[in-house]
Amino acid sequence: MRRFSIGFVAGVLLLQQQAVLPGWYEYLLGALAGAALAVVWRRRLLWARGAPLLLSGMAALAGFFWAALMAQLALLTPLAQADEGRDLLVEGIVESLPYRSADVVRCDFRIEHIYSDTHQTIPQRVALGWYASQGRHPGPPPELEPGQRWRLQLRLTRPHGQANPHGFDYEVWLLEQGIGASAVVRHSRAPLLLDAFVPCGSCVINAGRAALRVRILRVLDGRPYAGVIVALVLGDQRGISRGGVH
Template sequence: MISIALGFVFGAWLLQQQKGLPAFSWLPVIAIIIFLVILLSVLLFKSFKRLPFFRLAGFFIVAAVFGFTYAAIFATVRLSDELPKAWEQKNIEVVGVVASLPEVTAYGERFYFNIEQIVTLEASVPKHIVLSFYQGNTWHQSIDQVDPSRLLRPAKFKAGQRWQLTVRLKRPHTTYNPHGYDFEAWALANNIRAMGSIRSKSGMRKISDFVWRPSYIIAYCREKIGNRITQVIGDKPYAGVIRALVVGDDSQISKRDWNVYLRTGTN
C-alpha cells in the first residue's frame, strides 16, 4: 500500500513539473501502458512473490501512471471551466444559488454563487463564481471605517436562495511578487473560476427561498448560528473573533486585531 500511495503522489507531482498539460490524445497511450503493466504483473505474479522488489516496483509504476493521468484529467476539466476573455466586464444575466455563508463586509456582501442557468444568449460563465453586492458609496472603506451598525444588519442574500441576477465578471488574476500571496492559485484550488459584482440597477429577482442540497443546508446552518452570535454579542470588540472561531467567517475581524494576530503568529 505504501508503494501505491507513493507512486500516485509521484505521478501527480510529475505532472506539476511539466510546462503544460498533456493533450487528450495521450490518454489512450497512457491507458495502454497501465494495461500492459497490470498484465505483466498478473503473468509474473508467482515470480514477483519471490522477488518482492519487482512486485513493489510494478505497483509503484502503475500507481504513478494512474496518478499522472488522474491529475492531468482533473486539471484539464478544472481549467476548461473558465470565463472567456470576450465576456469579461460585460453584463450577463444568470440564475443560480447562493452557495456559501454571505460575508458582510465594509462595502456590502460577498458570497459564492453556483450558476444553474445562463439567460444571456451566447454568454459563457463558469459554474462556480464569487459575487459582491455593493451597498452605497463604501467600496473604498475598510472594516474599521464603516459604521458598525452596517455590519450588524442582516445580509440581503441568504445561503441556499435561488436568484436571477445581472452580473459583471472578470477572471482571477494575481501578481508575481516573490513569496507573495498567489490569489490565482487559491482561486483555482477552490474552484473559483470568475468573480465580479451584481448590477443592482439591472434588476434582481429572488426565485426560491431555499434549494435543498446538503452543502446549502450546511451553509444555511452556519449563517443562522453566525446571525445569532451577532444578535447576542452585538458590536463588542471581540464579536468578529467569536464569529470566526464558531462558523469560520473572519470578515468582521477588525484590521487592528488582524495586525495583532499577524505580529504574534496566531493567525
C-alpha cells in the same frame, strides 16, 4: 499499500511540475503503459523482488493522470473573452456563507440559467460582489442568505490576482475553490429574489452556519474578539479585524 500511496503521491507531484497539462497523445501513451504494467503484474513476469517496484510505477502513473484529469476538469469552463466585461442576466443560488463589509456583500454564486442566446462559455460558479447602489435608487446591498435564488444582472471578469513571492495567490485560490470568474451585480436591472431558500447540500450546511454566526455575534454584541470566535467555530476568518489577527 504504503508503496502504492507513495507512488501515487509522487505521480501527483510530478504533474504539478509540468509547464502544460498532457494532451490526448500523452493520455494514450499512459493508457498503453498502464495496460502493459497490468499485464506484467497479472502474469507475474517479473521476479518477486521487482513486484513492489512495479506496483509503485503503476501507482505513480495513476496519480499523474488522475491529477491531470482533475486539472482538466477544473479548467473545463473558463469565461470566454467575448463575455468578459459584458452584462448578462442570470439566475442562480447563493451557495456559500455571505460576508458583509462596509459597502459590499460577497459570496459564492452558482449560476443555473443565463437569459442570453449569444453567450459563449460561462463558468457555473462565480465569486459575487454586491456593492451598494449609487444610481437612481441608492441603498446598501441586501442581507443575503445561503440558498436564496436570485435573478441578477452580472458583469463577469476572469480571475486575476497578484502572485507575490510567499504571498497569497488569489487566482490559484479561486481555481482550488472551483470558481471560474468574478462577478459584480449591476443595477441597470432591478435584482429579483425568486426563492427564499432552495434545498441543496451546501445550501443546507451553510444556512446552518449562517444562523450560528448570527447567534454568536448577537451574544458577543460587538466585542473585538467576536470575529475570532466565529473563525474558531465556523472556519470563517473574514470577520477577524487586523488587531484580532495578532
